Amino acid sequence: MNRRTPPLALALASLALLGNLGLTACSSEGIAEKATERALEKAAEGGADVDIDSEAGEVTIKTDQGTFSTSGKLPANFPAADLPLVDGEVLTAASSDAEGSRGWMVMLSTDLSTEAAAEQARQKLLDAGFATEGEDTGMSNSDAIFDVRQYVKDPYSVTFSAFGADDGASVNYLITVK
Known part of the structure; x- marks a missing residue:
């Protein structure tokens, strides 16, 4: 698929x-x-x-391949109760329902530091019952943290990254339904 x-x-x-x-x-x-x-x-x-x-x-x-939508708020079909996000403001969010697969992309802005935002994202997923798959082979420095592990909880798979911004950090999520 x-x-x-x-x-x-x-x-x-x-x-x-x-x-x-x-x-x-x-x-x-x-x-x-x-x-x-x-x-x-x-x-x-x-x-x-x-x-x-x-x-x-x-x-x-x-399209005949599915639907794509984007806005500055979480899509109506976003499963917020199942997918805890970093505390912050939604900058952009998109949902896609294509060829039998479904997913979301969410970018948030937070006043947390890059490190604190990444830790909050990680901890919220773990507290919600997500498990990690694979080792953290991501890259990090003071401006960007790429956590390339997948956080999984049936039926979701989540990856995220955090980037430094002027007054905090931006956290990007990619969520797919397995």
């Missing part, structure tokens, strides 16, 4: 996000959104249904 996000969805998401950034400067957002949606759908040769909502900061792309 291929668990990668479909290339078409990734390409369209990138284009939609770039287009969405420019929409906030437009006075006729509804017209600009529809034009961007149609242009992306045409670029996909009719193989995608694109919905951009600049007021909510959301982009959704549906």
